[in-house]
Amino acid sequence: MLDFPLWKKIWLWVLTLVAVAAAIPSLYNATGGEWPEGLPSPTVNLGLDLAGGSHLLLEAESEEVAAQRLENMEEAVRAAMRNAEPRIRIGDVSTANGELSFMLDSAADIDRARGILEPMMQGQNLVREWDLSVVDTQRMVLTPTQGGTENAVNDAMESATEVVRRRIDELGTREPTIIRQGDTRIVVQVPGLEDPEALKELLGQTAQLEFKLVDENALITNIQAGIAPPGSQIFPYAVGSDFEGQSVAVKRLGGIRGDSLTGAQSGIDPETNEDVVNIQFDQQGGQKFAQLSTQNVGKQFAIILDGEVLSTPVFREPILGGSAQISGSFTAESANNLAISLRSGALPVPLTVIEERTVSAELGQDSIQRGLIAMLIGSLAVIALMIATYGRFGIYATIALFFNVLILLGIMAGLNTTLTLPGIAGFVLTIGAAVDANVLINERIREERKRGRRVIAAVENGYKEASRAIYDANITNFIAGVLLFLFGSGPVRGFAVVLIIGLFTSVFTALTLTRMWVSGWLRAKRPSDINV
Structure with missing residues (x-):
């Protein structure tokens, strides 16, 4: 177990230094500096409780x-x-x-x-x-x-939660907390976003897109009076459209919904130089759209988004390619937001913001400082105790502890995970777990020396026997961490992420790195006795 060939040492050092390097951008940013743009910058995202951000409570209109x-x-x-x-x-x-x-x-x-x-x-x-x-x-x-209605509402809420998650990810935010609350509510927490207006606008858009034929037989006077012909319904034109303030009657059935879309991208119409949204249908939707356009050449159809008519173009020819273009007095920003909404899917149920809170980053900064102080004090106390108790082996444990924190931070940065206040508690717990592993190893080496074993044999058996207990304890903690991650949410999952990653880094530094260092010292000095 103490045999470390050169290739193995090189591999372990490369692995360690790569993980440490991944932690540097996060540490640099934490000091108030700005990491150079040209360099790789894996960073740990801060949760709502540390970085501040927006908290929204959405309620569905069931x-x-x-x-x-x-x-x-x-x-x-x-x-x-x-x-x-x-x-x-x-x-x-x-x-x-x-x-x-x-x-x-x-x-x-x-x-x-x-x-x-x-x-x-x-x-x-x-x-x-x-x-x-x-x-x-x-x-x-x-x-x-009643059972059917409850199932439908539950399915709609599950789908709405996923749509909300996709839309927020499209905005470029990281690790939002999106969970259901009760039967008809969704909690949305977005770290680092202190101005939630754009988020509210995007989440408030149902993005239910429909293509319906215009009822050309409807009388204008009846439409103005709000009287729809049999089999038709009346929709207002959207704000900002060419016919704002007016309404149009469309056929109620027989149209196409936007749930068969496979893509949506904002763009510019080369003929009119207007901002538009280009959409693509799946095979079934493309066939339906081709059939609708073929059977109604020369007729108007309405493009309806969330109950408002964007425009009423004419089918000048059959549209057979499964693609279409949406126009309607867009700006570049509104066209891009609509494309995001359509790509992420329509909300199966409208959502209304019933609660809004903005969390200040200053509170998070205070939490970070207090957490770092707690971790620093605890680390210094542990380091002093380890060195005083185990001498050289305590120094090895202290260096391993230092690398453990850096490797843990580097892995979190590489995985683009989010650090929350409970995550800082997970860091402190990881330090304790790492030291505990070294205590088990050193105490086992002591026992082997008291039994009369020689130095190398005592160290080798000490690592071998202690590793069993360390693996057993960490496997138990790993199972607990996985369960917390799977069934928890928000801060609980943040704690679980740090705990799970910390278990691997603790075992790696306590068992592998310290063993490599001890092995190198023993082979170089070949001491006749050790002070453990």
Whole structure:
């Protein structure tokens, strides 16, 4: 175990120095300096409790989920009845009172219609999402069940949480804390962002993109009065568009939603020199868009974003490539923000900011200083005790402790992790764990010498026997750290990250580096006795 060939020593020193080098930019920035831009700069990000930042509490409008489910079911029912062989004709479709009801033209189609609809009533995990009933022999009524509604809201919130996370990452921020709170709320914490207005604007945009045909038969007077023709609905033009303050009637069903988008990039229209957003559909969405444009050449269609019409261009020719362009009086910034929203996906439910807090960085700086003071005092006390107790071996343990902190910081910087206030506690705990490993090793060497073993044999057996206890203890702590990381959130995960990385660096420095140094000293000096 004390045999360290030259290649192994070189490898261990290179590994150690690379990790130490990765820690230098973070240490340099911590002193108030600015790291040169041309050099690699892996840095440890500071959490909200250390760097300050923004805290937002978002609440979902769950009623929108129920309304969207109702519209989706209506479209699915119409398609199912239309595609039945022979076709089942329906009419007098209503979505009043949160229910979907329709009248069959013939009472003889009741059983056949029920057979088609029954499979559509069942959701995931065998949860029945809709109840089906027949009223007055010919009217079928579909009522959403409570379990189905709860599942839909839960799925929407899970999806919304992921969309929020993708949007914040697109902004260039690092390690935000995004967690659900209760059934309909999401907590967002973004370190280092003290002006949350841009974040609020981006998160407040649902980004529900739709392409719907304009109802060209609608009367302007009716639209101005807010009266939509049967089968149509009225949307206002967006602020800043060419027709701001006006509204337009569009066909309610038969359009295309933006959930089939695969890409969105801001750009410039070479013909008009206007800021636009170029979008790409997936295969299915591209086919639907091609079919819609082919069947409606010469007709207007509305590009609707979050209930507002951006523009109403005309299908001049079939669009077959699966790509399209969105225009609507954009600026470069608004076009880029829309592209970010579309790339990250539409929020399945609108979110409203109900609580906003800005945390000052001064509080975090105070926490850092106090944490560093605590770590410094603890380290000095441990170093004094180790050197006084174990002499030369205590010096080796002290140097290993120094490298342990630097390597830990370097690995965190390389992984671009975030340091929180509990993470500083993890640093202090790591120091204790590293010293504990050296104590076990040195005490074991003492025992071997008391048994009469020679110096090299005592040192070799001391490392060998102590390593078993060290591995057992660290494996237990590693399991605990992984569980904290998997099931914790925010500060708990910050503590778990430092703990897990610290376990590996402690074992590496306490067992491997000190053994290499002790081995080199023993082979160079070959002492007849050691003071441990």
